[in-house]
Amino acid sequence: MSDSVILTRALTKRFGSLTAVDAVDLDVRPGDIYGFLGPNGSGKTTTVRMLLGLVLATSGSVELLGEPVPRRAKRALGRVGALVEGPAAYGDLSGRANLTLADAAGPGGPRPTRKRRVDEALERVGLSEVGRRPVKAYSLGMRQRLGLAAALLRRPELLVLDEPTNGLDPQGIHEVRALLIELNAAGTTVFLSSHLLAEVEQVCGRIGVLDEGRLVLQDDVAALRAPTGNTVVSTPDADRAVSLLDGRVAARDGDRLVVRGPEPADLNALLVGEGIRVTELILERRTLEEIVLGITGPGSDRVDGRAAR
Amino acid sequence: MIMVELRKMLRRRRTWVTIALLDALPTLVAVLLATTNLGPQPGTGPAFLSAVLSNGNLFPAAALAIVLPLFLPVAVAVVAGDAVAGEAQAGTLRYLLIRPVGRTRLLVAKLVSVVAFTLIAVVVVAVTAYFVGTHLFGSAPLPTVSGGPTLSPAQATLRTGLAILYVGLSMLGVAAVALLLSTFVDSPLAATLGALAVLIASTVLLTLDAAHALNPYLPTRYWLAFVDLFRQPILWRDLVRGVALQVVYVGVLLLAAWANFTTKDVTS
Incomplete structure (x- = not known):
């Protein structure tokens, strides 16, 4: 029982x-x-x-x-x-x-x-x-x-x-x-x-x-979707932000940067202090899709050889 | 659960269409005999038919003899073959089992419903034949097959009743084969055809001299022995063997069906 x-x-x-x-x-x-x-x-x-x-x-x-x-x-x-x-x-x-x-x-x-x-x-x-x-x-x-x-x-x-x-x-x-x-x-x-x-x-x-x-x-x-510690920043001044943050940018997709490191509030203050405009700033959370796709293989209905790992 | 299965069986249109079709053949035979007055020679054709022209009381037994070799087994095999495999094919089997209905209970309920169908079919054929027969051919005291003294109405009714039970038991043998196969496959058609294949094999072997040693053990061997019920005195030898044979077949087959169904993975 x-x-x-x-x-x-x-x-x-x-x-x-x-x-x-x-x-x-x-x-x-x-x-x-x-x-x-x-x-x-x-x-x-x-x-x-x-x-x-x-x-x-x-x-x-x-x-x-x-x-x-x-x-x-x-x-x-x-x-x-x-x-x-x-x-x-x-x-x-x-x-x-x-x-x-x-x-x-x-x-x-x-x-x-x-x-x-x-x-x-x-x-x-x-x-x-x-x-x-x-x-x-x-x-x-x-x-x-x-x-x-x-x-x-x-x-x-x-x-x-x-x-x-x-x-x-x-x-x-x-x-x-x-x-x-x-x-x-x-x-x-x-x-x-x-x-x-x-x-x-x-x-x-x-x-x-x-x-x-x-x-x-x-x-x-x-728990799975807890913040990863990274911050996602959207800014029209992406190039300047990248050079300012120097090495702490984990990924960049156009105007969207994933930044390792400081608290979002500190990061925001840093960016704004340098005159970099920020349109959006959020904690990075992984989606369920990212989590699940990351740990599972292709389904058994895929038969082109990639299913066999 | 037994009531649920009976209700399902009785509500299905197929049940009543099958029974109507079963009834149609003897009725057609009766009408043809009555209008042409051409009976088969005594000793040829289906049992009793030669005597029916002079006595409609004998027609229920004649009607059973007409449907017994093929029509009735086909009908029973269709219903029994559908019992479990039909639920599997429709996907309703899994929902019955998780309702939950115990597997043994479900099998017993299916068996009862098949037996009920068989008895209803046989009784309906006999009763219809009685009315058709007495109406078309008139009634007279029932003569016996061996030409001895006539049977009283009470004796005639009793023996027709026994004949119905004997035919019912023979059909239960068919039902047991179909039900066993029905627990193995997910296609009712396969179960029905499998059961019919067994019957056809048995019938073929019966006519084969080389298979003489197998004869007493073939499921269809004693089917027509119910004719002996209308002899005076009743010739019990084949009847008793027929009952014993069917009881063994039914017992073994149902046990196998139970053993298989209660231990199998339901993946339908």
């Missing part, structure tokens, strides 16, 4: 001679919005499937909400909502009928309140007026919303979402983001697997990065 919502120890999965997931130690804590990143083929989906007991690990252990998976997965899974590799539903039935079947299939959902749960889930994702249309007539975005509704059906303590904004328009993406933040504020832990770095950067407090089956990074976003 532990306080973690998801805890894996040396989790490994081999398919024949291929090691898809290699000794991964995930640690997702209550209240996290955890971003799970990595290039295509890095083992994200296999890991998510092992967390949910769909794929059985070769070695290592998974603890989900304090219960060992797959041995006591049933006890944990009732408190988990998940969207794995795109939504799926019975195409001949309406969205409402699909959710009703899903609710009836699992344990614990009492029958008299079933309709209310289904209505609530549909409303949450903006499908409450969808009517009796069969799911096969739904657009990609509507299917995605229905999949989210199914994940939310039991008011789960943990949401495991794999590419939840796939197929949604910018408006829809914004809605889902707002929904996740709202649910998280109400106490739901969110495990978000994605390769959209911008999306993860906007909502996630912690990230784990997978590359070729190994967890190469797991940390708080705030």
